[in-house]
Amino acid sequence: MSMTIGITGGIGSGKSAVTDRFASLGITVVDADLAARVVVEPGRPALQAIAEHFGADILQADGSLDRAALRRIVFADPAQREWLEQLTHPLIGEEIRAQLAASRSPYAILSSPLLLESSSQRELAELVVVVDVPEEVQLARTMDRDANDEAQVRRIMAAQLPREERLALADIVVDNSGPLEALDDIVAELHKEFLHRAEEQRL
């Protein structure tokens, strides 16, 4: 498996903006949020288990998971949330590891909003990059991107690691408070550094 660099940051900090640029340079980007969707796709054992546990009403007409309905249940009931996490977390971890193992780029990126909260994800990463902006910028950009109101975004932010704690756990901080174009040079520099590091590890 190639060297894995973890990238994290709060909602709207610019993780996708950063990882898109690594992907353009030919680097494999494994997205933990996408992996979490894959493990509950139709035909996967987890979806069967969820339908048995919550009832077939949790499925949409086409057999796929009604994610909004599931979210409503588990946000209202911590015990159900725990049941769901015990089912899905190991599977998400397996999916992430399989995607990283399939990577053929000199190093790979694991992008996850929960990188620092999940020890099993954290231990996959050789280095942790935190994409950082002030909270007011995070709020404004997220509200711009999503059709969420301020209270909703603030609730999501409050459920995530506080900015200072995240920064304290970073090996590398990407300051994304500048214009989008500034990320091109920042990512190009990091790419050089990671290639160098990956090369050294192979020797």
Ligand code: ADP
């Ligand atoms: P995340 O993946 O961390 O949730 P995104 O990469 O989706 O964040 O960025 C959130 C929003 O802010 C997106 O609409 C994105 O295009 C925009 N954005 C990201 N970085 C910048 C920047 N430096 N300047 C202006 N807008 C940005």
